[in-house]
Amino acid sequence: MIFDTRKLISLVMIALFAGAIYFSQGLPSSAAFMPMLVSVPGLILCLFQFALDFKNTPEAAAKTVPEAKDATQKSEFTMIVWLVVFSATILLFGFLVGGPILVIIFVRFASGDSWRNAAFAGLGTYAVLFSIFTWLLELQLYQGYILEKFL
Amino acid sequence: MRLELDIIFGSLLNILTSWHLMGLIFLAIPIGLFFGAVPGLGGKLGIVLLIPFVFGMDPIAGSVFLLAMHAVVHTGGSIPAILFGVPGTGPDAATIVDGYPMAQRGEAARALGASLGASGIGGIIGALFLALMLPVIKPVVLAFSPAEFFLLAIFGITFIAMLSGRSLIKGVAVGLLGILVSLVGLDPHTGAQRFTFDQLFLWDGVSVIVAVLGIFAIPEMISLGVKGGTISEVKQKAGNYNIREVIKGALEPFAHPGLTIRTSIMGAIIGAIPGLGGDAASWICYGHAVQSAKDPENFGKGDVRGIIAPETANNSKEGGSLIPTLFFGVPGSSGMAILLGAFVMLGIQPGPQMALTGMNIVWSLIWALALANFLSIFVFIALAPAFSLLSYVRGALLIPFVLLLAFLGAFLAENAWENIILLTVMGILGYFLKKFGWPRPPFVIGLVLGGIAEGSIFKALAIWGPTFFLRPMSLVLIAMIVLTVLFYILRARKNKHEVDYDL
Numbered sequence A: 001m002i003f004d005t006r007k008l009i010s011l012v013m014i015a016l017f018a019g020a021i022y023f024s025q026g027l028p029s030s031a032a033f034m035p036m037l038v039s040v041p042g043l044i045l046c047l048f049q050f051a052l053d054f055k056n057t058p059e060a061a062a063k064t065v066p067e068a069k070d071a072t073q074k075s076e077f078t079m080i081v082w083l084v085v086f087s088a089t090i091l092l093f094g095f096l097v098g099g100p101i102l103v104i105i106f107v108r109f110a111s112g113d114s115w116r117n118a119a120f121a122g123l124g125t126y127a128v129l130f131s132i133f134t135w136l137l138e139l140q141l142y143q144g145y146i147l148e149k150f151l
Numbered sequence B: 001m002r003l004e005l006d007i008i009f010g011s012l013l014n015i016l017t018s019w020h021l022m023g024l025i026f027l028a029i030p031i032g033l034f035f036g037a038v039p040g041l042g043g044k045l046g047i048v049l050l051i052p053f054v055f056g057m058d059p060i061a062g063s064v065f066l067l068a069m070h071a072v073v074h075t076g077g078s079i080p081a082i083l084f085g086v087p088g089t090g091p092d093a094a095t096i097v098d099g100y101p102m103a104q105r106g107e108a109a110r111a112l113g114a115s116l117g118a119s120g121i122g123g124i125i126g127a128l129f130l131a132l133m134l135p136v137i138k139p140v141v142l143a144f145s146p147a148e149f150f151l152l153a154i155f156g157i158t159f160i161a162m163l164s165g166r167s168l169i170k171g172v173a174v175g176l177l178g179i180l181v182s183l184v185g186l187d188p189h190t191g192a193q194r195f196t197f198d199q200l201f202l203w204d205g206v207s208v209i210v211a212v213l214g215i216f217a218i219p220e221m222i223s224l225g226v227k228g229g230t231i232s233e234v235k236q237k238a239g240n241y242n243i244r245e246v247i248k249g250a251l252e253p254f255a256h257p258g259l260t261i262r263t264s265i266m267g268a269i270i271g272a273i274p275g276l277g278g279d280a281a282s283w284i285c286y287g288h289a290v291q292s293a294k295d296p297e298n299f300g301k302g303d304v305r306g307i308i309a310p311e312t313a314n315n316s317k318e319g320g321s322l323i324p325t326l327f328f329g330v331p332g333s334s335g336m337a338i339l340l341g342a343f344v345m346l347g348i349q350p351g352p353q354m355a356l357t358g359m360n361i362v363w364s365l366i367w368a369l370a371l372a373n374f375l376s377i378f379v380f381i382a383l384a385p386a387f388s389l390l391s392y393v394r395g396a397l398l399i400p401f402v403l404l405l406a407f408l409g410a411f412l413a414e415n416a417w418e419n420i421i422l423l424t425v426m427g428i429l430g431y432f433l434k435k436f437g438w439p440r441p442p443f444v445i446g447l448v449l450g451g452i453a454e455g456s457i458f459k460a461l462a463i464w465g466p467t468f469f470l471r472p473m474s475l476v477l478i479a480m481i482v483l484t485v486l487f488y489i490l491r492a493r494k495n496k497h498e499v500d501y502d503l
Helices: A004-024 A029-055 A059-063 A065-109 A115-136 A145-151 B001-018 B019-037 B042-054 B059-071 B075-083 B090-104 B108-143 B148-166 B167-180 B209-225 B243-250 B257-272 B277-292 B305-328 B334-346 B353-357 B359-387 B395-414 B417-437 B442-468 B474-493
Strands: none
Touching: A004 A029, A004 B167, A004 B417, A029 B167, A029 B305, A029 B442, A065 A115, A065 A145, A065 B209, A065 B395, A115 B395, A145 B167, B001 B019, B001 B359, B019 B042, B019 B059, B019 B075, B019 B359, B042 B059, B042 B075, B042 B209, B042 B334, B042 B395, B059 B075, B059 B305, B059 B334, B059 B353, B059 B359, B075 B090, B075 B108, B075 B305, B075 B359, B090 B108, B090 B277, B090 B305, B108 B243, B108 B257, B108 B305, B108 B353, B108 B359, B148 B167, B148 B305, B148 B442, B148 B474, B167 B442, B167 B474, B209 B395, B209 B417, B209 B442, B243 B359, B257 B277, B257 B305, B277 B305, B305 B334, B305 B353, B305 B359, B334 B442, B395 B417, B442 B474
16 A cells, blocks of 8 residues: 555645644634534545545556655755755844855755855845845844844 | 726826836836746746735735736746747746747747737736726625625635646635634634634734745745756757847737737636636637637747737736636636735735725726736836846746745734744645645635635624525525536546646
């Protein structure tokens, strides 16, 4: 039996609707009415889809070369790690400091560009963030957990 | 009527006499052309990227800026379609059929000009269509009661679920998830915390912007990173073209006035049907051009009419698709779904009240649409030499900037750092939804219409009780929902095979 991420996404959807039904139980009836109205059919549809996922294994997936599949999964994993790194860096160092650092690291290591190009991209990012958002639009950008503590 | 005239021309005057608004339109046009001309970017990503920049703008300025940018994306999309045979955006694929052969035989300038002229005229006719439809739409919208608005939300999700993906089950489930997410926050009737998990930032609900950025922008960037390399994989070199020939080509639509007007109107009508989208508009109009021609054998070999038809439709559909988006809160396309989210962020609440209190915004958008399409011709000519280089832009280089702007938009939406985490989670969910063919536009519709649907069903039950389903207009909407499902079943039986590893 093949268990792939296609089925996993159906399971996630099932969990979301089932969770909504579970948490609705603790709400006043009028507050729970709409969530139940939406979650019950949603859960039924996702269960049905889950059953279909087991029944139909798409030909495209079956024909995929294992090496190609591995490479795709590796790239997906890498990109998701990058996403988490972006999120964590911004949370810790904020936009003005974390943003340019992230751009430099990404351009240098993920895109394979030279340090010079990476530094140029980082400086450009800082210039845009500072000049447009902080100076021109006068927006208060998030400073990050660490910088907020020390500044 | 006098009041209406005041609003109509007052809105135009307001734009034309405001350096700020005209400046924003002039700024939006090259940005829109850029997002269209770089294959793989498109208008949706353009709106997403511009969202952080419109924070703090007043609703008219922000919406005019975003719409002007979105309106000219397909004008830019025809550039790589003609020069390289690679569509800038999906709907520009029809332009390749005749545009690319013209470029290959040395008529790139004429083809680009024809596309430019057709896009401009199509966009203006689309705006006119929207303006002419207002007197018809207004009484229809105002005749809708809470019962109909609830059913309209269900119909919108069902219809778009059917059209935006190959699996109705997945589409409806995602739409319901969108409604569910819209219910997060304090319950409007009891004040009870609903799915907030004691998080203060969730008391006002999940921000539409965070959801839209997470479900659309982040997955696109992950896909781009997974794919790697250039966005378009353009390998061939563009042919040279001169501006004089482009200007001559821009007059080509006037040599085929019947076709230009017909396909513009057809595009606007198709745009007004939620979910049909640009691909349908451009291909249907291309098909019409072939069918109505006396010499159909010339199509596919570089006939200028094969450029005029899809390009007029591509731009005119934007005017049409604003009708369901603004007045019913049902986006006409996935691009409009994101635009809808941005409008909500700017404080514009699409729905029936637009017909009562938001006509100045509607007219401002109509004029912005027309002006952007008209002015794009001149901006294009001024910037033409640079555009053919855009197809070589490396996608991987865009990823960090787009991610950063997406995080910035999510944070600024409510000044809450927690939104950065929420965006990451929704982005990962959005990527797998995209990868496994769970259509995402119904999510946005559910999210936007969820609040309206809940308010409407409570009102309908209070006024009519459970029999609200039996009102004549309600029965019409129920019949439309049933027909949508039946159509899907018939289509599925015909095609047999489900689905999908889309990407």
